[in-house]
Amino acid sequence: DAGITQSPRHKVTETGTPVTLRCHQTENHRYMYWYRQDPGHGLRLIHYSYGVKDTDKGEVSDGYSVSRSKTEDFLLTLESATSSQTSVYFCAISPGLSSGANVLTFGAGSRLTVL
Amino acid sequence: SQQGEEDPQALSIQEGENATMNCSYKTSINNLQWYRQNSGRGLVHLILIRSNEREKHSGRLRVTLDTSKKSSSLLITASRAADTASYFCAEVYNQGGKLIFGQGTELSVKP
Numbered sequence: 001d002a003g004i005t006q007s008p009r010h011k012v013t014e015t016g017t018p019v020t021l022r023c024h025q026t027e028n029h030r031y032m033y034w035y036r037q038d039p040g041h042g043l044r045l046i047h048y049s050y051g052v053k054d055t056d057k058g059e060v061s062d063g064y065s066v067s068r069s070k071t072e073d074f075l076l077t078l079e080s081a082t083s084s085q086t087s088v089y090f091c092a093i094s095p096g097l098s099s100g101a102n103v104l105t106f107g108a109g110s111r112l113t114v115l
Numbered sequence: 116s117q118q119g120e121e122d123p124q125a126l127s128i129q130e131g132e133n134a135t136m137n138c139s140y141k142t143s144i145n146n147l148q149w150y151r152q153n154s155g156r157g158l159v160h161l162i163l164i165r166s167n168e169r170e171k172h173s174g175r176l177r178v179t180l181d182t183s184k185k186s187s188s189l190l191i192t193a194s195r196a197a198d199t200a201s202y203f204c205a206e207v208y209n210q211g212g213k214l215i216f217g218q219g220t221e222l223s224v225k226p
Contacts, residue, residue, distance in 0.1 A: 031212045042121075042203060042218035043158070050212050058213070090157055094212070101146055101165075102207050104214060106157030 003027040006091050006107040014115050019078040021110050023091030025071075031094045032074035033104065034058075034066065036087040043090065049074055050096070081114045088112075119206060121217040129225050134191040136220040138204035139184075145209045147180060147187050152201045152219075161202075162189075194224045 004025045013019055023032060033048040035058075045058030047066040055066050063085060065077045078085055088111050092104040119140040128134055140147065146165045150158040164171045164180045164187065171178045177190040191198055203219045 033212075033214070035216070040218070043216040045213060045215060048212060056211070056213075059215070092158075092214075094214075096212055097145060097207070097209075101148075101163050102212060102214065103148065103160050103163065104150075104158070104205075106159070108157050109155075 004091060004093050004105055004107045006089075006110045008110060009108065010111050012113045012115065013081055015082055016080050019081050019112065019114075021076045021089055021091075021112070023074045023076070023093075023107060025074075025093045027093055027095075027105070028071060029093040029105075030071075030096045030098075031102070032068065033092040033094075034064075034074070034076045035090045035092065036060065036085075037090060037109075038087050046076065046089075078112075081112075083114050086112060086114045119204065119215065119217045121202075121204060121220050123220060124218070125221045125223070127223040127225065128194060130194060130196055132194055132224075134194050134198070134222055134224070136189045136202050136204075136222070138187045138189070138217050140187070140204070140206045140215075140217075141185065142206070143209065144182075144206050146207045147178075148205045148207060148214070149176075149178060149187075149189050150203045150205060150216075152203065154200075158203060191222075194222075196224050196226045198222060199224045 034046040035043040049055045049068040091107040205214045
């Protein structure tokens, strides 16, 4: 997972509390993504960013917000965590289609448990 | 849901056999990619096939693409126990930066 780190790697929180997951990259890639992975659903796109302060929604964006104030950091925030947001969250980065193919590099994942 | 479908959901084979996984997608694509995920880890890119290609090879991997049927298949030849993992296809669209993943195939290769 060189070049991309996620923090925290594990978190247990209670329903109704805010949670922020951080993704940090050192590759200077334009695109950053947040996915969640749940049994039976594979990976589902939450939000992605195509530049500083430029973000767009994915398939399952309700209950999540994101921010990207600088190229290297992409934050995912759960304003008020619910048990349905218990999941493993993956951040990914890519240089975009302008590089030829838009291949993703994934972080190691952040396991979130909402009690 | 925008997610494509993969089948089978799970596949169990013996070492040395070939493994074939299939992926269907829903809209026009720029390219289709296959990723591998070992248990508890992030996904790793394996191979990519562009919309104007029909077949691609990389080592023991062969990928085919049929744009008329909106489907792709991944063949792993002469499988090894170390190939045990989950395999995902991902659609890459011509516009924007979205990659939409299928639900994955869990491959188990028994020694």
